[in-house]
Amino acid sequence: VKTPTELTKLFNPKSIAVIGATETPRKVGRIVFEQLKGSGRKLYPVHHKELQILQEKAYQSVGDLPDAIDLAIITIAAEKAVIAAEECAQKGIPFIIIIAGGFAESGPDGRSLEERLKQIPLRYSSRILGPNSLGIFLPLEKIDTIFVEHGDKALAAGGGVACIVQSGSVGVEGLGYASNTGFGMRAFVGLGNKCDLNETDFLTYFARDPHTNCLAFYLENFEQGRQFLNLAKPIALQKPIIVLKAGSTASGTQAVASHTGKLAGSDNVVTGAFRQFGIQRVYDDEELCDASKILSALPPTRGNRVAVLTGAGGYGVMCADYIERHDARAQLQMAVLSEETKRRIKKATFEFSACHNPVDITASATDEMHAGSLAALIDDPAVDIIISISFFATPGISSRLQDLIVEQARRTFKPIIIFTEYGPFTDAHLKRFYGAGVVGYPSLSRTVRATRTLVERANILKQLRDIG
Amino acid sequence: VKTPTELTKLFNPKSIAVIGATETPRKVGRIVFEQLKGSGRKLYPVHHKELQILQEKAYQSVGDLPDAIDLAIITIAAEKAVIAAEECAQKGIPFIIIIAGGFAESGPDGRSLEERLKQIPLRYSSRILGPNSLGIFLPLEKIDTIFVEHGDKALAAGGGVACIVQSGSVGVEGLGYASNTGFGMRAFVGLGNKCDLNETDFLTYFARDPHTNCLAFYLENFEQGRQFLNLAKPIALQKPIIVLKAGSTASGTQAVASHTGKLAGSDNVVTGAFRQFGIQRVYDDEELCDASKILSALPPTRGNRVAVLTGAGGYGVMCADYIERHDARAQLQMAVLSEETKRRIKKATFEFSACHNPVDITASATDEMHAGSLAALIDDPAVDIIISISFFATPGISSRLQDLIVEQARRTFKPIIIFTEYGPFTDAHLKRFYGAGVVGYPSLSRTVRATRTLVERANILKQLRDIG
Numbered sequence: 001v002k003t004p005t006e007l008t009k010l011f012n013p014k015s016i017a018v019i020g021a022t023e024t025p026r027k028v029g030r031i032v033f034e035q036l037k038g039s040g041r042k043l044y045p046v047h048h049k050e051l052q053i054l055q056e057k058a059y060q061s062v063g064d065l066p067d068a069i070d071l072a073i074i075t076i077a078a079e080k081a082v083i084a085a086e087e088c089a090q091k092g093i094p095f096i097i098i099i100a101g102g103f104a105e106s107g108p109d110g111r112s113l114e115e116r117l118k119q120i121p122l123r124y125s126s127r128i129l130g131p132n133s134l135g136i137f138l139p140l141e142k143i144d145t146i147f148v149e150h151g152d153k154a155l156a157a158g159g160g161v162a163c164i165v166q167s168g169s170v171g172v173e174g175l176g177y178a179s180n181t182g183f184g185m186r187a188f189v190g191l192g193n194k195c196d197l198n199e200t201d202f203l204t205y206f207a208r209d210p211h212t213n214c215l216a217f218y219l220e221n222f223e224q225g226r227q228f229l230n231l232a233k234p235i236a237l238q239k240p241i242i243v244l245k246a247g248s249t250a251s252g253t254q255a256v257a258s259h260t261g262k263l264a265g266s267d268n269v270v271t272g273a274f275r276q277f278g279i280q281r282v283y284d285d286e287e288l289c290d291a292s293k294i295l296s297a298l299p300p301t302r303g304n305r306v307a308v309l310t311g312a313g314g315y316g317v318m319c320a321d322y323i324e325r326h327d328a329r330a331q332l333q334m335a336v337l338s339e340e341t342k343r344r345i346k347k348a349t350f351e352f353s354a355c356h357n358p359v360d361i362t363a364s365a366t367d368e369m370h371a372g373s374l375a376a377l378i379d380d381p382a383v384d385i386i387i388s389i390s391f392f393a394t395p396g397i398s399s400r401l402q403d404l405i406v407e408q409a410r411r412t413f414k415p416i417i418i419f420t421e422y423g424p425f426t427d428a429h430l431k432r433f434y435g436a437g438v439v440g441y442p443s444l445s446r447t448v449r450a451t452r453t454l455v456e457r458a459n460i461l462k463q464l465r466d467i468g
Numbered sequence: 469v470k471t472p473t474e475l476t477k478l479f480n481p482k483s484i485a486v487i488g489a490t491e492t493p494r495k496v497g498r499i500v501f502e503q504l505k506g507s508g509r510k511l512y513p514v515h516h517k518e519l520q521i522l523q524e525k526a527y528q529s530v531g532d533l534p535d536a537i538d539l540a541i542i543t544i545a546a547e548k549a550v551i552a553a554e555e556c557a558q559k560g561i562p563f564i565i566i567i568a569g570g571f572a573e574s575g576p577d578g579r580s581l582e583e584r585l586k587q588i589p590l591r592y593s594s595r596i597l598g599p600n601s602l603g604i605f606l607p608l609e610k611i612d613t614i615f616v617e618h619g620d621k622a623l624a625a626g627g628g629v630a631c632i633v634q635s636g637s638v639g640v641e642g643l644g645y646a647s648n649t650g651f652g653m654r655a656f657v658g659l660g661n662k663c664d665l666n667e668t669d670f671l672t673y674f675a676r677d678p679h680t681n682c683l684a685f686y687l688e689n690f691e692q693g694r695q696f697l698n699l700a701k702p703i704a705l706q707k708p709i710i711v712l713k714a715g716s717t718a719s720g721t722q723a724v725a726s727h728t729g730k731l732a733g734s735d736n737v738v739t740g741a742f743r744q745f746g747i748q749r750v751y752d753d754e755e756l757c758d759a760s761k762i763l764s765a766l767p768p769t770r771g772n773r774v775a776v777l778t779g780a781g782g783y784g785v786m787c788a789d790y791i792e793r794h795d796a797r798a799q800l801q802m803a804v805l806s807e808e809t810k811r812r813i814k815k816a817t818f819e820f821s822a823c824h825n826p827v828d829i830t831a832s833a834t835d836e837m838h839a840g841s842l843a844a845l846i847d848d849p850a851v852d853i854i855i856s857i858s859f860f861a862t863p864g865i866s867s868r869l870q871d872l873i874v875e876q877a878r879r880t881f882k883p884i885i886i887f888t889e890y891g892p893f894t895d896a897h898l899k900r901f902y903g904a905g906v907v908g909y910p911s912l913s914r915t916v917r918a919t920r921t922l923v924e925r926a927n928i929l930k931q932l933r934d935i936g
Contacts, residue, residue: 251788315638323719364569
């Protein structure tokens, strides 16, 4: 059995066969083929009847294809997909993606089909992604095989997060989040039923990939749990690893069995092991995206002392409450500001500004006052992290504040995390901030949770280094 | 001392004086006056120099005003505002709103100014809202004195939630949430520093107001804690009361003191008392809005057994995890579906649909399949609540599903709560659902939390009734 851990031909193929490509609108084979037209790769559509598909000569069978094709994407239904996969393997195509469902997740007939698929990598030198895979998406390589709408335009700029998901829908929604106000994406991989390639293969690959700076997984089960953990530990010293492991309660675990035909494993064991091996655990897709965003964009913190800056007193109070609340992820504490810092803030703002922490410069503050206070907090050695509550509703604050915050953020390694909200403008503000390298969130609880994620990352690094 | 608990002339005044009204653009007095022009009330602008303001004859002093004015809104700065308030009281104006800050929250000088204000209701029959109040907003009465941008167009339709907030910024953000995908608003009241009128007055008033079906408070301290609680208990039997009480940790409590010059009170005492007196506690503005939305729109549940319907298996798993997680608010449990229900769902969908709970009808489901499964769950007596995970990304699902869900929701008293997400379309979906009386949220954790809020409400009703 050959086990090519080198997945370059999967993610950056020179030539791609699309089995089931068609001109029929809305069919999966049409959407996938159409999207790949923009990839600049040599494409080989295969359809048993159609002779030409979107200006490309079509082949009537896999056997008719030329040699040395790097990747086959099979878009036809389960039973026919198995036959096509066998033909692709015989043809020596090293990577095969199978999109169709109707395998182990769908009952006894599907299970026996999946058993046939599992034989292929054992008998040939081909590796399979899927079945029931959403496909792959790599903005940098212009490779996109995902047949559902996923906001590609916003994601086209790329980013550092490799996102590997066992559930198609979670993947699609994650892509939606990412394209909205979320993180920049290095790669998206839909694992599907994992008849062959699984999370461990992609952990290994993206750990070495120079464009990846953060690995995010949605998993319902582990194929090789122990191996995954052992591999994760040294990787976590270099790049953050986040895992959303679904199926943590009785019903959740049972639902995993229905969804993928797999056992979810004991939840307590999972939680304990994750921490020990440097993996950060999250519990839903919102958390996964929020954690990916901050861990890919910001360096680990030096400590857990947080300064809160606000022009909105009530939010300062709520933020302090959240910060001091106990949380298993990581503890935060309110920074104790120096007298010098307090003087500087009062001088930059008003004599009546509240200069304990949270720092409340009131609704009368201007852009310059907010930026001046931020500068004072950056310069205070007793502050490790700054949460800047930046609303744009009061008369003294304009969108220029965004530029001033970005300017301050660029002169320091201290994380400055933005909380901004207020209806329809929020996403636009957050996008502009992110475009300039500043991370923010549209809810207070998510802002503080992301801050904890960053401190958790620092704690993990310390723990792994201490162990050696 | 007169204590008119009847606040009709505050919220539905026939005539309004605006002290500090001006033609100068962007000034508070200009914005407030301009907004009130649409109210259909008789307006009396007062400015020491300007003779006419936006086509209305202006008065040069409060003394020049005619008699029998219902409400005075004072938009000038602190020291002058105190003098104007005294003049308004001498003139017999029963209600005075003071917008300016610079009182107790800003140091010794401001505190003595506020002391002078406090004397006014003791010496005259006038009541004061503020100082440092954001103002009031009542869509039904077309009264809007709020000088910061707050998405009024979306809120103009009104709703059942009376929202009473001690912090201006929390109020503005709450209004932003509400106008986005949140709740319909009956009334908004900015309490400010509460030199006279406080949360207890508004609790009493909106409890009796026939247009109010839910009361939501953001408070940093209680003026008359014991009285508030005693009043709340019988009201809670009729209408849900939600309180966001900020200042629950050491730093939060200290920040309250800086923000309002008040003591926040012991947090443990607060939590215990709230529950006993029928108040539902929340911890940030997102929670406050989410709870308001569901409690104002849906009747209390009969029980806590939740059925989850999804075409996206992964979300079914995560949702089950959240439902079975322990939470102090209220416990939920996964409903055990009858064999008949399972048969109906399989018949309406596929033989391979997972018909345990969560019910996963797969990404191949159509609008009709989703609606048919929902119908089966509604008819199952072992189901109290349904969470419908309704995404619009798969080919079989169209926006028609919204109509089908609304149709099902209208034939049952069982709460059907929607979770939908996916980037730019989410808000539009949620707005359309809400317009048709169906409540939904854009994140899984918020959906399950809101479900808990509804069960908590049912538990509170049971507890209060049992006590008698």
